[in-house]
Amino acid sequence: MTFRVSSAHEEAGERVYGVSTKAFLGDEDGRVRALLLVDVEFKDGRPQEIEGTERELPAQLVLFAMGFTGPEKPGLVEELEVELDERGNVARDDTYASSVPGVFVAGDAGRGQSLIVWAIAEGRAAAAAVDTHLTGSTTLPSPIKPTERPLTV
Structure with a gap:
């Protein structure tokens, strides 16, 4: 594995590993205000949620960069x-x-x-x-x- 630092990290971007996004949370006007995250661990090759680790990550904009997610x-x-x-x-x-x-x-x-x-x-x-x-x-x-x-x- 190669550890790389991008410009986002140089601008105080945060690295978050081993989490799954459960939901996008909106404000009263329907704009995104946060992501609901939960920590995960891999068991039998699949991510499993760790109970009690749900938390919100404040957000004003969410961009999807998924790449290849498997054959349709x-x-x-x-x-x-x-x-x-x-x-x-x-x-x-x-x-x-x-x-x-x-x-x-x-x-x-x-x-x-x-x-x-x-x-x-x-x-x-x-x-x-x-x-x-x-x-x-x-x-x-x-x-x-x-x-x-x-x-x-």
Whole structure:
């Protein structure tokens, strides 16, 4: 992990870790006045609220910067009925194949949020797997396995 300081921190921005936002609280005019937070701890891979830790964090403006939050379930994922892994991504095997025959997954939908270079490499490797599935062999390169992870974060 790399510890970074942004301009917001240099301007007295506060770092808050291990919390979950339960609600946005408004004033009498409907403007945001605070966030209702609760401390969480991870148990069995999921955040669990710690009883008695609810508190308000004053706010006048809230901006959402969520990034990739997983493949959208309504639509193709639900219609295909592909299995999901414990993180909510499309589950896949060593050949990028999903639980549905003939359906392959690469990039963020299978790996989770990551760098574009991983998505490109996985797309190429998945193309080789699809070629093999369709023709029985391939001459396409397969640069990485779906389980490979970067050496550093």
